[in-house]
Each structure stands twice: as structure tokens, then as C-alpha cells.
Amino acid sequence: MRPTLSTAQFHALARRIADYSGFLLDGGRHRSLESALAVRMEALGIATTAAYLQRLDDAELHRLTELVVNHETQFFRTPAHHRALREQIIPAFHRERPQALALRCWSAGCSTGEEPYSIAISALEVLGDPPQRPVEIFATDISSQALARALEARYRGRALTNVAPGELQRYFAREPDGAYLVKPAVRSLVRFEQHNLQEPFPAWARALDIIFCQNVTIYFSVETCRLLMGRFYDALTPGGYLVLGYSETLWRIFDRFETVEVSGAFVYRKPVPRVVAPRPTPPERRVMSQTPAVRPARRHSPPVSRHGSTPPPVDHLEQGLALLRAGALEQALTELQRVPVDHARYPQALAAIARIHADRGEVxxxxxxxxxxxxxxxxxxxxxxxxxxxxxxxxxWDEAVRHLERVRYLDPTGPLPSFHLANAYRGQQRRDLAAREYRSALRKLEAFEPTAMLDGVTVAWLRETCQRYLQHLERDQIHQR
Known part of the structure; x- marks a missing residue:
């Protein structure tokens, strides 16, 4: 029999996992946590949820956390960031630093290894094979199971989608079963280690040039993220880069990094302290130089056309939302990921990106x-x-109602919030409230043509569905009498 968690047990256990790993589980992960619980209870031969919770020590909490942390990833998951590595970040480091100085990188939350191996391939593409300078890539994850797969270094299918054919030939060996094995030249640059980002950093995590931490902090609370960013900041050398996922932003969270655009990708850079030279005493007689003075560019200055006027900015948010409404998910995602992370409407862009991931099944x-x-x-x-x-x-249903009641308050004229809230009330068996919201949705739908599309369905379908559920609710009320 599958174990069950009460709402109180779920939230208590979710808090323990969050305190241990930083990984937040919302109500939508209730069933996945029950599934992980079933695996661990069977392994331990424990029959009841209560007995398991009594036995939950730190070692067992780690094993349970491994089962619920998301390990889905692929090579070059964010191609723009690796293009920035190859075109500017690594070449600049190689050009400006002594050749004996190692390029030091950290893949924090490396999962099954695709990310650190991608960094290694990018380094080899720039620095040659063997590289012209030392390269040290540290890769850590909380999951020993994920690290075991990373050390095995065998991949197939979707994980290799973004690997170019030439790179597949240079850096992977095809095996008889169709899998691809990462070659030793790449593997030799990467050192794997188990580490929980909530714990003190390893001794090597200092004077780092690049930290990749993608699609990890998105699962953390803002406060947990803020504390981690401060530790990442201290671990980077001045001028070093922090590379987060597209959906992760430090806006309103941590402001000590500079946000910079490199080869079309937004990354964070630890500022280099400015050394102000003493102003020389002006000579009695000034000789005009024939070389024009070079003035530092103003930060965030918009480009000016040859006619002297500023070109209109591209509204990536509006373009992305229009593409999303048209069902062009991939093009919409590309546009939305170009919205600057300090844009006033970035949260709306992030919500739209979330919708695309939901439509792709990445719940x-x-x-x-x-x-x-x-x-x-x-x-x-x-x-x-x-x-x-x-x-x-x-x-x-309780979690659904909590969010949908907030939506109805924030968007009182929208028919969809009333429709979904009515469904949630019906799930709670609150029939009177469900009937009220279905009627409210019908009133709001009167402003639309029957053929109009709302969230991928026609207004006519929404009206018919509301009317059908209202009839069911009315019949239920008659039978109850």
C-alpha cells in the first residue's frame, strides 16, 4: 500500500528538506514526495509513515532528498552562456592573465555531469587540446546518485541535443549500445565532489574565475538565495563571473554583482576595485596632444544612430507574449529570455517563461x-x-484555491480566474461557491466573441463547460434535498 502524507506531515517534511538542502517543495510536489517516501520505506522495511518519520535522521533525510531533487539537464543547456564563454570570457582570461595561472571554474549543482563537461569542452575549444594553460573545473552536487552517473560519463538521447556534430566526434566515443562516452581529454579537466550548498564551501572554493549555478537557486527561497549569493561573491576573484539560469535573477535579491551582457547572454560579474591614480600637478604650459582623448563610456548608455536619435528599444516582453499567445513556444521563450533581469516587468516575463515550461511538461x-x-x-x-x-x-484543492482567489482579486474582470476557481471550489465540495464562480465566469465571457481564444480554448467551449457544470451542481442540490 502506497504511504500517504497528511497536509501537516507534508509541510513539516518539506520544511526539513528545505532546511537541509535549500530545496523548496510546494503543494504540487505532494505526490512526488509520497512516491519518494514509498521507495525509502520499502528499502528500510518500514510499514507506516509515522514509523518512518520517527526514524528520519540526517543520513536518511539525505537519501530522501536525493529522490525529490530534480536532476533533469543536458549538454550546453543554455547555449548563449557557452557562446559567451567561448567568444569573450575565456579568451579575455587567456589574453590578460599569466599563462601559468589556471582557469578555475565551479559547476555548483552539477547534477549528472552535463554542465561541467560542457564547460570543459568550451575550454578545450578555446585553449586547444591539450589546453595552453591549466584548467581546473570543480563539479559538486548534493546527490551521490547523480554524481555516480556523472563519473560514468555515458550519455544518450536528449542530453546530447545541443552538441554540435563536430564536437560529438571530437569529445565523445560512440559505444556499441549507441551511448556516447565522454573522452578522457574532457574528463581529466573535471573533479567531482559531493557537496550540499547549505554547508560551508570546500577549501578549493576561493579565487574562482567562473561559477555556473544553473536551475538550482530557482528552487530556493529568496533568503536562502541571498545568503548563497553572498558566499559565491566571496568565492569569486574580482572580475569573475557568476552564470545563473535564464529564469534566475538577483534583481531585488543581491545587488553587489554587476549585470553584464556578454555575447547576447546576461551574466553577473564581481566588480574589479578601481584604483584612482593621484592627479598630476598641471604644468604651467599645456601642449595640445594630436591624439584625441578617449572617454570612458557611460554605463547603460543607449546606442545613438548616425542621425543623432536614439533607436526605439526592442520590447522583447511584448514580442514574447504575442508569440506565446500564437502558440509559438520556442520563439516566445527566446524573446522572453532576452528581457533584462532588472526590467520593471521581469516578473511577468518570468511567469510567461514558467507557462512555457508547464506547456512542455517541465512542471x-x-x-x-x-x-x-x-x-x-x-x-x-x-x-x-x-x-x-x-x-x-x-x-x-486548498493550494489551488489559495492562488486562484488571489488571481481573482488581482484580475477581477478576467473570466479564466473565475472558471479555474470554480473548478477548485468544486474539488473542495464547496458547491455554492463553485456555482457562484461559474456564473461569474459566464458574465465575464459575455464581453468576448464565441470564437475568441482564451488560453488555448474558445470562449464557446468555456461557456458550454460552465453551463454544464452549473447543471450538475443544481442536480446535486436537488438530490441532497
Whole structure:
């Protein structure tokens, strides 16, 4: 029999996992935590949930956490960031630093190894094989199971989607079963180690040039993320880079890094302290130089056209939202990922990105992105709507109602919040409230043509569905009498 967790037990256990690993589980992960619980209870021969919870020591908490932490990744998962590595970041380091100085990188939350091996391949592409300078890539993860797969270094299928054919030939060996084995030249640059980012950093985590930590902090609370960023900042050398995932932003979280655009990708850089030279005493007679003075460019200055006017900025958010409404998910994602992380409407862009991940079946990532959007701006109703729908899909009706009631407050004229809230009330068996919201949705739908599309369905379908559920609710009320 599959073990069950009460709502109170789920939240208590989720808090323990968050305190241990930083990884937040929302109500949508209730069933996945029960599944992990079933695996561990069977392994230990424990019959009841209560007995397991009594036995949950630190070692067992680690094993349980391994089962619920997301390990989905692939090589060159964010191609723009690796293009920035190859075109500017590594070449500049190689050009400006002594050749005996090692390039030191950390893949924090390396999962099954695709990320650190991708960094190693990018380094070899720039520095040659063998590299013209020492390269040290440290790779850590909380999961010993993920690290075992990383050390095995065998990959196939979706993990290799972004690997160019030439790189596949140079850096991988095809095996008889169709899998690809990472070659020794790449593996020799990477050192794997188990590490929990909540714990003190290893001794080698200092004077680092590059830290990759992608799609890890999106699952953390803002406060946990803020503390981790401070430690990353201290671990980087001045001028070093922190590379986060597209959906991760330090806006309103940590402001000591500089946000810079490198080869079309946004990354964070630890500022280099400025040394101000003493101003020389002006000579009595000044001789005009024939060389024009070079003035430092103003930061964030927009480009000026040859006619002297500033070109209109590209509104990547509006373009992305329009593409999303048209169903062009990949093009929409590309546009939305170009929205600067300090943009005033970045939370809305993040909510739209979350919706795309949900449509692609990447539910955990979608929920994490939606939560982060709300943490950045609690009034992001699109994020509340998505979390409400995800909770409803898991039949977590209390969580669904909590988010959907907030959406109805933030978007009082929208028919979709009323429709989804009515469904959630019906799931809670609160029939009167469900009937009220279905009627409210019908009133709001009167402003739309029957053929209009709302969230991928026609207005006519929404009206018919509301009317059908209202009839069911009315019949139920008659039978109850």
C-alpha cells in the first residue's frame, strides 16, 4: 500500500528538506514526495509513515532528498552562456592573465555531469587540446546518485541535443549500445565532489574565475538565495563571473554583482576595485596632444544612430507574449529570455517563461519559476494563476484555491480566474461557491466573441463547460434535498 502524507506531515517534511538542502517543495510536489517516501520505506522495511518519520535522521533525510531533487539537464543547456564563454570570457582570461595561472571554474549543482563537461569542452575549444594553460573545473552536487552517473560519463538521447556534430566526434566515443562516452581529454579537466550548498564551501572554493549555478537557486527561497549569493561573491576573484539560469535573477535579491551582457547572454560579474591614480600637478604650459582623448563610456548608455536619435528599444516582453499567445513556444521563450533581469516587468516575463515550461511538461521548473516571480512581485497574477492550475492538476484543492482567489482579486474582470476557481471550489465540495464562480465566469465571457481564444480554448467551449457544470451542481442540490 502506497504511504500517504497528511497536509501537516507534508509541510513539516518539506520544511526539513528545505532546511537541509535549500530545496523548496510546494503543494504540487505532494505526490512526488509520497512516491519518494514509498521507495525509502520499502528499502528500510518500514510499514507506516509515522514509523518512518520517527526514524528520519540526517543520513536518511539525505537519501530522501536525493529522490525529490530534480536532476533533469543536458549538454550546453543554455547555449548563449557557452557562446559567451567561448567568444569573450575565456579568451579575455587567456589574453590578460599569466599563462601559468589556471582557469578555475565551479559547476555548483552539477547534477549528472552535463554542465561541467560542457564547460570543459568550451575550454578545450578555446585553449586547444591539450589546453595552453591549466584548467581546473570543480563539479559538486548534493546527490551521490547523480554524481555516480556523472563519473560514468555515458550519455544518450536528449542530453546530447545541443552538441554540435563536430564536437560529438571530437569529445565523445560512440559505444556499441549507441551511448556516447565522454573522452578522457574532457574528463581529466573535471573533479567531482559531493557537496550540499547549505554547508560551508570546500577549501578549493576561493579565487574562482567562473561559477555556473544553473536551475538550482530557482528552487530556493529568496533568503536562502541571498545568503548563497553572498558566499559565491566571496568565492569569486574580482572580475569573475557568476552564470545563473535564464529564469534566475538577483534583481531585488543581491545587488553587489554587476549585470553584464556578454555575447547576447546576461551574466553577473564581481566588480574589479578601481584604483584612482593621484592627479598630476598641471604644468604651467599645456601642449595640445594630436591624439584625441578617449572617454570612458557611460554605463547603460543607449546606442545613438548616425542621425543623432536614439533607436526605439526592442520590447522583447511584448514580442514574447504575442508569440506565446500564437502558440509559438520556442520563439516566445527566446524573446522572453532576452528581457533584462532588472526590467520593471521581469516578473511577468518570468511567469510567461514558467507557462512555457508547464506547456512542455517541465512542471517542477514551471512551479519554481512562478514562485520566484511572486517573490519578486507578489502582484504577478499570471504566476498565481499558473500555480493554481498546477495545484488543481494534482488535486491539491486548498493550494489551488489559495492562488486562484488571489488571481481573482488581482484580475477581477478576467473570466479564466473565475472558471479555474470554480473548478477548485468544486474539488473542495464547496458547491455554492463553485456555482457562484461559474456564473461569474459566464458574465465575464459575455464581453468576448464565441470564437475568441482564451488560453488555448474558445470562449464557446468555456461557456458550454460552465453551463454544464452549473447543471450538475443544481442536480446535486436537488438530490441532497
Amino acid at each position: 517542477d521548473m514551471a512551479a519554481a519559476e512562478a514562485r520566484r516571480a511572486i517573490e519578486l512581485d507578489p502582484l504577478t497574477h499570471e504566476a498565481h494563476l499558473l500555480l493554481g492550475m498546477l495545484a488543481a492538476n494534482h488535486e491539491d
